[in-house]
Amino acid sequence: MEDAGTHDACSPDLLYLKSSFLAMEPADYFISLARQSDGGSITERVQTFILEHCINSIEDKGTACNLTYMKNILKKVITAAESTHDVVVEGLYEQLAYYLTSHMDDDLLIEKNRIYRQISFLCSSGHDDKCLNSMNLVVPLQCSLNMLEGDTGCALWPSSLFLSELILSYPMTFSNKFCFEVGSGVGLVGVILKHVGASKVILSDGDMSTLENMKLNLELNHLASETMASQRICENPNMVECKHLPWESASESELQTYHPDIVLGADIIYDPLYVPHLIRVLSVLLRPLKFCSSERKAGDLSCYRCTRTTEDMNGDNSPNEAKEAPNAYIAAVIRNMETFNYFLKLAAEASLSVLDVTATMKPKNLLPYMLSYDRSSVHLYQVSFSCI
Ligand SMILES: C[S@@+](CC[C@H](N)C(=O)[O-])C[C@H]1O[C@@H](n2cnc3c(N)ncnc32)[C@H](O)[C@@H]1O
Structure with a gap:
């Protein structure tokens, strides 16, 4: 777990985009966020952000399932940008070519069946309204595919x-x-x-x-x-x-x-x-701790009696006895x-x-x-x- 990271503190849209990528959100949801970031199309600015802060930020590029995800995201970003006649940043093609030609064994992919997701919890820093969602708690998790x-x-x-x-x-x-x-x-x-x-x-x-x-x-x-x-x-x-x-x-x-x-x-x-x-x-x-089981028949949970006393309610008992139910x-x-x-x-x-x-x-x-x-x-x- 990592604390209080701030990436691109004052641009929630881009922060969402990066968080979505790290959490390995389905590619179509990632593309929706990418579109929202710059008014409907995946502009050069957003593509550059995806390249630098998402694709190139992954250190362990060899992880089989993450690699498939990466290929999928790259394909969808390029297709979406091309469909709106936006200029496609050259680096995206290069990265896609790299992932398409890297020889990750498909059997390994199926066998491993595990992905690494990073779940970012985004909270307001509380100091500046424009910097909402800038505080981060990032929890890496290995999950099944x-x-x-x-x-x-x-x-x-x-x-x-x-x-x-x-x-x-x-x-x-x-x-x-x-x-x-x-x-x-x-x-x-x-x-x-x-x-x-x-x-x-x-x-x-x-x-x-x-x-x-x-x-x-x-x-x-x-x-x-x-x-x-x-x-x-x-x-x-x-x-x-x-x-x-x-x-x-x-x-x-x-x-x-x-x-x-x-x-x-x-x-x-x-x-x-x-x-x-x-x-x-x-x-x-x-x-609860203070329970009288004298009336209990074997296996019958319903006849337990709660014996909390007035002193318990007032907290006058020893710490152990006063423990809340x-x-x-x-x-x-x-x-x-x-x-x-x-x-x-x-x-x-x-x-x-x-x-x-x-x-x-x-x-x-x-x-x-x-x-x-x-x-x-x-x-x-x-x-x-x-x-x-
Ligand atoms: C749907 S998953 C939910 C996992 C996790 N709590 C979450 O929300 O991401 C159900 C979990 O309950 C566990 N589980 C199901 N039946 C169980 C049982 N009889 N005894 C103990 N754990 C059980 C499963 O192994 C699984 O981890």
Whole structure:
């Protein structure tokens, strides 16, 4: 993760263009932004910017999939400029010729199936209205090329972009908190949580190859990943724990040891088979510290009793006892209403309250250049244990 970079601080359009290129936005969206930058056509000025600040800025030109992307962008920029009879900057032809003749093995391309994206979160510097969106947080991530080919955890989904914007928009909610994410995928949310000063971050996923990719992404962001005892994590402020945590086999006794302040999840409610297991994991992670389990029958989460006392509410107890009940923030794109209703039904049965806070906890638009990301498709739910 890189901080506070300013490229072309006073030209948001060009900053968007570069950010779109680094995030490997689909070529057609990149071309739309390029057109917007100079009133409709891809002028010589914009072409020169693309050549110097996008194409020539990539150091690792040998990365197979990035190379394909580069070829695609160059072809589309040249075609778009030619179609409006704009002069095409010579360097663009030269670069295209270079990429077309470089002998990158197509088999390697298919085998690697990984791309490096850099996600820039753009914020106002706050000093000068003309310099909006000049402050940068850039998060490099290795992602899979195709999210639908058994690699769901290695792709970047809109809900984790949403959660990242949310965390950056409300940093005080997450700073100095112990945050636990389920179904973390590429690990973006963990990087952002560390950026805002979360005291402890545990990322988890049920898929081993996703976990390996997540650890690599933490390294790319100068964060150390650790799978060992959580004691070590406290010693290193840059440490993020990565846990193999399949919901269906996560043991209650293990989950009970964590006591996070905040649980997070992005795009995790989609497979009805796993919804009951996810609910069980959330129930245990969200159970307040002071709970009387005397009335509980085996396996029946609904008969737990919240025993927070007046002293707890007034904060008169010891710090541990006065700890606020944990909350979960779950961001979701609802693709199948039946699956989501099933989630709500099981949540209610497990005494979890699920509040739609999309309208009240709106994140800032920190990814204005990312035309492929539809923020309005994402809902935010606050989940907590309801005291009976
Ligand atoms: C759609 S992806 C979302 C990834 C990431 N949160 C994001 O939004 O970019 C769903 C994630 O949940 C994980 N997952 C799915 N089923 C799971 C299960 N039963 N136990 C643990 N993780 C699971 C997948 O491996 C994947 O990383």
